[in-house]
Amino acid sequence: MNFISLFWGVLFFLFTAAHASAHFGMVIPSDPMVLQGEGRKVAVDLLFWHPFAGEGMDLDKPVRFGVVENGRDHDLLSFLKEKKRDDRRTWRAEYTIKRPGLYTFYMEPKPYFEPAEDLYIVHYTKTVVAAFGEEEGWEEPVGLPAEIVPLTRPFGLYAGNVFQGRILYKGRPVPHAVVEVELFNGGRYTPPNDYFVTQVVRADANGVFTYVAPAAGWWGFAALLPGEEEIRGKEVEIGAVIWVKFDELVRKNERPKTKNENQKPF
Numbered sequence: 001m002n003f004i005s006l007f008w009g010v011l012f013f014l015f016t017a018a019h020a021s022a023h024f025g026m027v028i029p030s031d032p033m034v035l036q037g038e039g040r041k042v043a044v045d046l047l048f049w050h051p052f053a054g055e056g057m058d059l060d061k062p063v064r065f066g067v068v069e070n071g072r073d074h075d076l077l078s079f080l081k082e083k084k085r086d087d088r089r090t091w092r093a094e095y096t097i098k099r100p101g102l103y104t105f106y107m108e109p110k111p112y113f114e115p116a117e118d119l120y121i122v123h124y125t126k127t128v129v130a131a132f133g134e135e136e137g138w139e140e141p142v143g144l145p146a147e148i149v150p151l152t153r154p155f156g157l158y159a160g161n162v163f164q165g166r167i168l169y170k171g172r173p174v175p176h177a178v179v180e181v182e183l184f185n186g187g188r189y190t191p192p193n194d195y196f197v198t199q200v201v202r203a204d205a206n207g208v209f210t211y212v213a214p215a216a217g218w219w220g221f222a223a224l225l226p227g228e229e230e231i232r233g234k235e236v237e238i239g240a241v242i243w244v245k246f247d248e249l250v251r252k253n254e255r256p257k258t259k260n261e262n263q264k265p266f
């Protein structure tokens, strides 16, 4: 093998390795539950990433970023600060939680053109933060064009719990959609082979899907809705994405892990 073909071989390997895993919009708060006596500041990170493989893409400043709190929608776009992570563009907002309630942070990214698939990707992404003991209302959609509405409470979950959600597009359930599932790995686990990187489940006729998280950490659920929209004649992969954290059971006298301690620090 000469040097040139070795070069292309390596390049091809790197390219396909990066794309054996799935793209995910990511909205990751420093903690999904804010309790009395803790700091009230939540740092929210926005990424466009291959969460299991740990490879990133640049995320342009989103079209929309905000929080829905007790049915009220607050624009937080001006809170975003660019932050380099592994040399990639990501964004962070710091938000102070002042009263009990559920806070759904969401983003609508700028369409991302993926040459390898010849399509645009738009992942509407959200996560729910529960504050000061309040937990009512997590079963309500927040009104994104494409959205996963939880059927399992999306916080305070143990590793090994089931997570169930219903996929909505423009307010209607999407039957039989494919849902890609990945752990925000942070380098902790090695997949036995590439099939393991992205777990795949499908929704039933009512748009409901089910997954059991086998390990603690942030898990992303991306329902993919291809063929619904076009940009300049190209297909758009619309994604409805939710991020949910699962924690280990903590034994008596053991200190619970907090603040994303079990993954690469932000």
Ligand SMILES: [Cu+2]
Pocket: 018, 019, 023, 050, 057
């Ligand atoms: Cu990619």
